[in-house]
Each structure stands twice: as structure tokens, then as C-alpha cells.
Amino acid sequence: MVFAASGNSLSEPKVTPKIAKSKTAKPKTARQIAFEALRAIDQGAFADVVIDRKLKGTQTGTQLGIQLSSQDKGLVTELVYGSVRRRRTLDALIDQFGKRPASKQHRDLLQILRLGFYQLRYLDHVPVHAVVDTTVQLAKSQRLGKLSGVVNAMLRQYAREAMPAANVIADPLKLPEERTRRLGILHSYPDWIIDVWRSMLPDDQVEALCEYFNRSPYLELRINLQRQSLSAAIALFADAGIEALPIEGVPSALRLTTHAGAVTQLPGYAEGWWAVQDSSAQLVSYLLDPQPGEVIIDACAAPGGKSLHIAELMRNEGTVWSCDRTSSRTKKIQQNIDRLGATIVRPIMGDSRNQPTFLGQGDRVLLDVPCSGLGTLNRHADARWRQTPDSVDSLVTLQQEILMHASTWVKPGGVLVYATCTLHPQENEAQIKTFLSQNAGWTIEAPPPSFGIEPTEAGWIKVWPHIQHMDGFFIVKLRRATT
Structure with a gap:
């Protein structure tokens, strides 16, 4: 087919849109x-x-x-x-x-x-x-x-x-020579995000990361291993014509690689055999390593996925305080408790920056703080345009306030796990370095050799989507001194 255009076809006249006349509506395409x-x-x-x-x-x-x-x-x-x-x-x-x-x-x-x-x-x-x-x-x-x-x-x-000639394919897009703008235009990101990636990675890996975030994400589930084995869950989905694959290093995770339809219609949903949760998010609770009978505090919990995972790992023995700051968000936690049957999870409403209830009471505290979400850009298509350097700065301040207060909840000898779903160093590495410099008696505790992701030399976990093929996360385990 010839794609011809008349000489003046690219001019764009000013046109006032006409008001449609009332008539029977046609089906929308x-x-x-x-x-x-x-x-x-x-x-x-x-x-x-x-x-x-x-x-x-x-x-x-x-x-x-x-x-x-x-x-x-x-x-x-x-x-x-x-x-x-x-x-x-x-x-x-x-x-x-x-x-x-x-x-x-x-x-x-x-x-x-x-x-x-x-x-x-x-x-x-x-x-x-x-x-x-x-x-x-x-x-x-x-x-x-x-x-x-x-x-x-x-x-x-x-x-x-x-397609200038038969069987010839060319890219008409004209790109600038400057590297940041070139990558930003080619892969569709604001320059500031490209600069963040380039501050941590060589350009070939920046491209790989950009490409990963432009793919449609898979649906990932956390199987409740107290109710159903991973192999049984895989067979259950196979019977429904859905391919479900285990994820290396994450014992409870399944990735659905075929179109599954509405989540609520999937087999096992009503029975509470699984919850929707990204595989890297599941790593957070494994690093926390909660034990039966302990008191666990999940500081920023809604909609409750990690609180419920913690309860499963505790075999539903002990107490999990699941905190969030609005009634609507704590209501979502309760809805998930009702479906998944984790009776030790207790929702509580309050701002974790000034919540006095838990001073010195937590054997382990989970702090999955509000963040820019720059590790989950494939799941949130518009996040790259909503976040800005200024919004990141505001989040950094909020994270510092929550971290400083929630750390007072940890018993001597107890554990705090700090986690984000962003790759921004200001929200991750810089936060932990600042906290440790201002708070004596805290140290980083590296995960055991059996943990699913190898830690950095500093002892924290950095999940890179283009390498581990899961959402980008930062996770670090901090141990409070006994005295």
C-alpha cells in the first residue's frame, strides 16, 4: 500500500469541535x-x-x-x-x-x-x-x-x-546524541529517572532496566503453604488451563504466565489458598524471619499482604499488629484477614510517625515505607510521570520520620526490617547510612547463605528487575543491641 500525503496535508487548521447531535448511541469500540x-x-x-x-x-x-x-x-x-x-x-x-x-x-x-x-x-x-x-x-x-x-x-x-522499500524496516524516530535524553526519548522516561539509573548502572544495564519496565507484568501469587503445597497449587491452575511457574529463591511464589482473567475467579481464591503478591515483596517477610509466639509489628501494612505472610510463617501463633493510618486502609487489611484466615493479625489505625502504643514491645518490626515506586514501573504505567525529584525529597523526609519512630518499638536484641519498592538510592542506601550514623547500637545483619537473593557487600538486598526478573526492591535487616 502506498502511504501518500498531499503537499499541505500536515498543516493543522484551528478547528472548533462540533457538538454532537442527540441520537441513539452506537456501541463503543x-x-x-x-x-x-x-x-x-x-x-x-x-x-x-x-x-x-x-x-x-x-x-x-x-x-x-x-x-x-x-x-x-x-x-x-x-x-x-x-x-x-x-x-x-x-x-x-x-x-x-x-x-x-x-x-x-x-x-x-x-x-x-x-x-x-x-x-x-x-x-x-x-x-x-x-x-x-x-x-x-x-x-x-x-x-x-x-x-x-x-x-x-x-x-x-x-x-x-x-518501511521505505519492500522487506526493509527502518526506525523513523530521530534521537539526540546526548546520552540521557537519547535513552529517555527512546525508552520513554523523564531525564531525571535515567540519570538516577545511570548513577548506579552502566548504560547497557540502564537500557535493559528500561526495557524491562516497558513490558507488561505477570501476575504473581503467594501460596499459603499452611493450606496448600506449591505443587498442588501448580496442578490446580493447570487443571484450569493456566500455566503457573515457581520462582527460584522464593518458596511460596508462583508466576502465572498465561492470561488468567479476573483474579476473584481463579481457582483457590475463595478458599484463601493464595494472595496476589509480587515475588520480591515476599522476600521481605522471609528476611524478617518471624517466629511462632513472637510480637511482630507491621508499621505501614495496608492492604495487609506482608502481615498475612508473616502470620503464615508464624503458623498463626503469636501476634501481628498490622498498622495503617486510615480506617479505609485498615478495613482492607481486615477483608484479607477474613479471606485468608490469619487470626493472629490485628489491624490498628494510627500514624507510625507518632504512634506511642508499641514502645519497646516488638520482637520484630517491619517497615515497608511509602516510596516512589521506581522498582515497579511496569506495574504502574503512569508512575514515571507522577514522580519528580521534589516528590522523592518529600518521601525521603517521611521515610526518615517513620524509621526514627518505629525503631523505638523494637525490643533490645530485636530486629527491624526496612524495605521499599524503589531503586532510588536516596530512599534506600542513604536512608540506612543516615540512620546508623545517628543511632548507636544498631547493625546490619546479612541474610543467611540460603536466602533467595545474594546480598551486597554492605549486607542489604537490592533486587534488580532486569537481573532477577522480579519487581525492584530494597530490603535490609537491622539488629538492635541487647543493651
Whole structure:
């Protein structure tokens, strides 16, 4: 197919969108729903919340005219999460092929162009002519008038440059020479995140990390080994046509490698045989190493996954105080207790920066602090655009306050485990170094040789997603002196 464009087709006339006349609603397509989701995200909504709401609407029929197949629901999810993850790359293409930069495009046109360029660049299974035609129709359905011609011309020009001759594939994207900006545009991250990665890793590993975070994540489960063996759980999922694989170094973890559908419909959910929990998050409780009969305090616990894992490791003997600062979050903990049956877990509401209840009472304290989430960017598509250096600074201050107060809960000779799901050194290594320099009588206790991840020379655990193939985490075990 020839992707031709007229001489003036790239001009972008100012158009006032027309008001649609009232008429019987036609069923919405997957691309229309994806466009609506992107528009909501652009206005500040969280990507996962929007997707959940949109897809639940298609199930219940609460949104007029929406009836989607499972395949189309998958397409909606791919288009939205993919377009959000790849936003910087897509905007660079819009800058390159349009007369106006992405920042000055009509807001609805911008979302439509992102959808079109995403499909052309990243979805091999959608034919070029189908991408162009459906994206142009989407522009027309939004009453963008002559701007639909702009969509047609820009996408066709990209397609023509991507395949300049038969059986020849080229990358039309023009990249700067400066390394940080080059990596940021190519892999779609803000420059400051690339700079953080480059401060810790060589550039080839930075690229590998960026590529990992741009892949769709697998669903990972923690099997309740007090109720079900790992092999039995694998067989249970196999009977349902779902491949579940164990994860080396994490005794209770399974990774579902095939599409599983709604979590609540998976076998064993109602029986409380498992919980959704990333494999690296499970390592946190193993490093804490809780023992039956002990008093454990989980300082930032909601929705309670680690508290419940701790109770399982304690064989439901002892006490696990599961703390969070709002009633809605502690209610989520209780819901998980009810399903999974961990009767020793006790939710309690309060701010861990000033909670006086537990002074000197904890045999072990878990501190999985609020963080930037820069180790889970594949699971949270919009996090790379929401976090900033300033927001990280604010989190560092919050983490310091929680760490200083929660450390007073630990008995002499007891343990505190500090954990984050970020890879940012300010939130991790720097926090621990500062704490140890200001608090005598605390030392790092390295994990035993049998632990699933080898520690660093300093004694803490740093999980690198592109190496260990699980979420990025930082975990360190601190021991308080007996006197």
C-alpha cells in the first residue's frame, strides 16, 4: 500500500469541535474506550483505576453502548497502558511529524495521535491500514473535523518512513546524541529517572532496566503453604488451563504466565489458598524471619499482604499488629484477614510517625515505607510521570520520620526490617547510612547463605528487575543491641 500525503496535508487548521447531535448511541469500540481512558488519565486520574472502571463498565453494561469481547478488553488494556508508558516516545514522534509540537496540540487530538503512533510502532499484529483507518475514524467520532486529515497524513508518513522499500524496516524516530535524553526519548522516561539509573548502572544495564519496565507484568501469587503445597497449587491452575511457574529463591511464589482473567475467579481464591503478591515483596517477610509466639509489628501494612505472610510463617501463633493510618486502609487489611484466615493479625489505625502504643514491645518490626515506586514501573504505567525529584525529597523526609519512630518499638536484641519498592538510592542506601550514623547500637545483619537473593557487600538486598526478573526492591535487616 502506498502511504501518500498531499503537499499541505500536515498543516493543522484551528478547528472548533462540533457538538454532537442527540441520537441513539452506537456501541463503543475498544479504541474509543481507550481514548476516553487516556483523556481521563491526562486530567489526573490513575491509570489502573480508570482501566478497572472502564472494563467493569463493559461487564455490567452500566455504560450505554459498551459491549466488548475478552479480546477487545485486552486491546483496551494494551492501548492505554502502552500509550501511557511510551508517552515521551510518542510525543517525540508527534513533534517530529507534526507542524505543532505535542505540547501545543489540541488535547483530544493529542490522545488520538498517541494511540495511532503507539499501534504503528509497538503492535505488530495490527495492519498499518487498519491503524490509520481506525485512528482517523476515532478523530471523526470526536468531531475534530479537518484535524482527522492531520491524523491520516502524520500516521501515513510515519508508516512510509518505517518501511521505505519492500522487506526493509527502518526506525523513523530521530534521537539526540546526548546520552540521557537519547535513552529517555527512546525508552520513554523523564531525564531525571535515567540519570538516577545511570548513577548506579552502566548504560547497557540502564537500557535493559528500561526495557524491562516497558513490558507488561505477570501476575504473581503467594501460596499459603499452611493450606496448600506449591505443587498442588501448580496442578490446580493447570487443571484450569493456566500455566503457573515457581520462582527460584522464593518458596511460596508462583508466576502465572498465561492470561488468567479476573483474579476473584481463579481457582483457590475463595478458599484463601493464595494472595496476589509480587515475588520480591515476599522476600521481605522471609528476611524478617518471624517466629511462632513472637510480637511482630507491621508499621505501614495496608492492604495487609506482608502481615498475612508473616502470620503464615508464624503458623498463626503469636501476634501481628498490622498498622495503617486510615480506617479505609485498615478495613482492607481486615477483608484479607477474613479471606485468608490469619487470626493472629490485628489491624490498628494510627500514624507510625507518632504512634506511642508499641514502645519497646516488638520482637520484630517491619517497615515497608511509602516510596516512589521506581522498582515497579511496569506495574504502574503512569508512575514515571507522577514522580519528580521534589516528590522523592518529600518521601525521603517521611521515610526518615517513620524509621526514627518505629525503631523505638523494637525490643533490645530485636530486629527491624526496612524495605521499599524503589531503586532510588536516596530512599534506600542513604536512608540506612543516615540512620546508623545517628543511632548507636544498631547493625546490619546479612541474610543467611540460603536466602533467595545474594546480598551486597554492605549486607542489604537490592533486587534488580532486569537481573532477577522480579519487581525492584530494597530490603535490609537491622539488629538492635541487647543493651
